[in-house]
Amino acid sequence: MGAYVVRRFGLMLVTLFGISVIIFVLLRLTPGNIADILFDAGGYVDPADKARIEAELGLDKPLVVQYAAWIGGLMRGDLGYSYQTEKPAIDEIAPRIPITARLAAVALTFSVLIGVPLGVVSAVRQNTPLDYILRVVSLSGLSMPAFWLGLLILMFFVSMFGTIPIYSETPTSFWSALVMYSVPAAAVGFRSSALMMRLTRSSMLEVMRQDYIRTARSKGAPEMAINYYHALKNAVLPVITVIGIEAAFLLGGLIVTETVFNIPGVARFLVEAIRWRDYPMVQNLVMFIAVVVVTMNFIVDMLYAAVDPRIKYGN
Amino acid sequence: MSTADFSAELAAAGANVKSRWGSLRFFVRRYPLGSIGAVIMTLFVFAAIFAPFITVYDPLSTNAAISLARPSAQHWLGCDFMGRDVYSRIIYGARISLAVSVGSMLLGSSIGVTLGLLSGYLLGWFDLVTQRVLEMMQSLPLLVMAIIMAAALGPSLHNTIFAIAIPLVPYVARVIRANTLSLREQPFVEAAKAIGMSERRIALRHVLPNTLAPLIVLATAQLGSTILTESSLSFLGLGVPEPHPSWGRMLSESAAEYVRTAPWLVIFPGAAISFVVFGTNLLGDALRDLLDPRQRS
Numbered sequence: 001m002g003a004y005v006v007r008r009f010g011l012m013l014v015t016l017f018g019i020s021v022i023i024f025v026l027l028r029l030t031p032g033n034i035a036d037i038l039f040d041a042g043g044y045v046d047p048a049d050k051a052r053i054e055a056e057l058g059l060d061k062p063l064v065v066q067y068a069a070w071i072g073g074l075m076r077g078d079l080g081y082s083y084q085t086e087k088p089a090i091d092e093i094a095p096r097i098p099i100t101a102r103l104a105a106v107a108l109t110f111s112v113l114i115g116v117p118l119g120v121v122s123a124v125r126q127n128t129p130l131d132y133i134l135r136v137v138s139l140s141g142l143s144m145p146a147f148w149l150g151l152l153i154l155m156f157f158v159s160m161f162g163t164i165p166i167y168s169e170t171p172t173s174f175w176s177a178l179v180m181y182s183v184p185a186a187a188v189g190f191r192s193s194a195l196m197m198r199l200t201r202s203s204m205l206e207v208m209r210q211d212y213i214r215t216a217r218s219k220g221a222p223e224m225a226i227n228y229y230h231a232l233k234n235a236v237l238p239v240i241t242v243i244g245i246e247a248a249f250l251l252g253g254l255i256v257t258e259t260v261f262n263i264p265g266v267a268r269f270l271v272e273a274i275r276w277r278d279y280p281m282v283q284n285l286v287m288f289i290a291v292v293v294v295t296m297n298f299i300v301d302m303l304y305a306a307v308d309p310r311i312k313y314g315n
Numbered sequence: 316m317s318t319a320d321f322s323a324e325l326a327a328a329g330a331n332v333k334s335r336w337g338s339l340r341f342f343v344r345r346y347p348l349g350s351i352g353a354v355i356m357t358l359f360v361f362a363a364i365f366a367p368f369i370t371v372y373d374p375l376s377t378n379a380a381i382s383l384a385r386p387s388a389q390h391w392l393g394c395d396f397m398g399r400d401v402y403s404r405i406i407y408g409a410r411i412s413l414a415v416s417v418g419s420m421l422l423g424s425s426i427g428v429t430l431g432l433l434s435g436y437l438l439g440w441f442d443l444v445t446q447r448v449l450e451m452m453q454s455l456p457l458l459v460m461a462i463i464m465a466a467a468l469g470p471s472l473h474n475t476i477f478a479i480a481i482p483l484v485p486y487v488a489r490v491i492r493a494n495t496l497s498l499r500e501q502p503f504v505e506a507a508k509a510i511g512m513s514e515r516r517i518a519l520r521h522v523l524p525n526t527l528a529p530l531i532v533l534a535t536a537q538l539g540s541t542i543l544t545e546s547s548l549s550f551l552g553l554g555v556p557e558p559h560p561s562w563g564r565m566l567s568e569s570a571a572e573y574v575r576t577a578p579w580l581v582i583f584p585g586a587a588i589s590f591v592v593f594g595t596n597l598l599g600d601a602l603r604d605l606l607d608p609r610q611r612s
Binding site: 014015016018019022023026027029136139140142143144145146147148151152154155158164248249251252253255256259270271274275282286289290293294297 | 348447448450451452454455456457458459462463464466467468539543546547550551552553563566574575578581582585588589590592593596597600
């Protein structure tokens with residue numbers, strides 16, 4: 001187990017290194033850098049001024065040097081400066097992380113609390129009208145773009161209360177903070193809960209066909225105990241994987257949801273940074289996302305061994 | 316893809332496949348939801364192809380006099396702030412959606428199949444390197460990857476297709492690789508080897524056709540996600556540029572402010588996206604059940 005953890009951790013670092021190279025190269029393929037954009041906006045181009053700005057930002061150096069400077073900085077905890085605001089990148093990114101993290105946590109809680117029980121119900125009542133309804137609802141959850149659902153929710157708020165839930169840095173009460181986070185979280189979490197539900201259902205159906213479930217039934221165990229104790233316990237393993245993956249993929253949905261609800265989180269910030277060709281910001285933000293995803297996968301792998309005694313790594 | 320492709324599968328499932336209509340009838344009876352999905356997809360393709368014949372107004376012509384007109388007998392779904400007919404724009408938008416989704420699905424799948432087949436067949440260092448690189452690509456959410464690609468390439472129809480296709484590659488390649496790995500151990504591959512068939516011919520004539528079923532399942536499932544990704548990119552202003560009437564783009568123009576003033580600009584384009592993706596999901600579920608017996612419930 002110990003050797004496996006070490007090897008798995010090493011692989012994680014290799015993956016992150018690879019991503020950093022991919023992102024760095026991709027961003028340099030982009031036509032136009034920040035200097036171009038600033039000058040486009042200004043409508044006036046003096047080549048000398050432009051060259052001076054590029055030199056100041058280090059854009060005139062060879063790519064390898066630029067890359068080394070970035071990674072070297074990261075190692076020392078120096079994320080560089082934002083081109084746009086000229087503040088240290090860490091000061092721009094750090095305050096936005098908790099906002100997005102809270103949204104993701106609420107959304108994930110929603111999706112597990114709603115998705116898993118409904119998936120069990122759907123499996124237990126397979127091929128009943130209830131099952132059909134739940135399946136269609138979950139499929140429509142997977143079909144709606146998160147930003148559209150967000151807009152529909154805003155529309156609902158306008159027609160019901162005449163106003164929309166507005167994000168504020170300092171919510172007046174716990175209650176208003178809860179509303180502030182749970183409304184966007186519901187918009188982004190609907191898809192995840194639909195996914196959880198489908199997965200729990202198919203996983204449950206598979207487990208319920210197993211011999212030991214038949215045995216439990218034939219020895220006269222109550223139906224409730226079979227479904228919720230014997231079956232669910234074994235059906236939950238693939239669901240755990242998805243919780244891990246979803247936690248990371250929620251970031252994708254949060255990009256559009258934060259845009260719709262006008263929330264100053266880290267996901268929306270990525271798109272703004274891309275628009276400004278703010279390389280240090282984009283690089284660091286993408287690396288941050290990659291670290292979150294890779295760490296989540298690592299944790300899920302470890303959880304596997306903890307939850308399922310049949311899985312033993314390293315032997 | 317024709318219904319004839321499924322005849323072997325259908326026969327195995329006990330269907331009457333003597334005629335083309337027989338297999339179609341079987342599909343409808345066995346998968347009512349999947350058939351609804353197929354109808355939705357047909358409508359979608361129909362709207363894209365015959366757009367000029369089923370619309371009255373030009374999707375691009377502006378008219379300040381009818382800016383933000385409510386849905387009415389003349390303009391069924393209302394008009395946007397430039398006075399463009401929303402119904403026309405949605406119908407023509409089907410062309411963009413269809414082009415981007417089918418284009419990126421085909422591109423992503425063909426690269427993915429090639430890599431997966433090579434990886435599972437050659438093994439060795441090629442497999443090792445490919446798997447690592449694909450893993451890296453999968454460490455970023457699909458939308459994040461697509462956003463970066465789209466931003467790097469610049470906004471255009473072709474670049475949008477490319478930006479969505481590349482992030483799909485790892486998902487296809489991994490399924491095809493796993494399938495190739497199990498296929499190469501099969502007796503029929505061994506038999507082909509025994510009669511002295513070249514590796515290349517075995518890979519192309521015997522292994523590749525057998526990966527078709529999982530590929531169809533995967534491709535249908537992807538079709539929906541490519542449409543959603545395109546709409547998200549366009550919503551963020553990183554996808555298909557103006558004046559193309561892309562569904563996601565229509566929502567970005569109308570986003571927050573029209574929630575109060577012109578709800579029809581918000582409701583209809585989003586409904587179009589959801590409707591079509593719902594169709595692909597319904598059809599995809601039925602196809603998975605039909606072609607992948609292991610997952611049959």
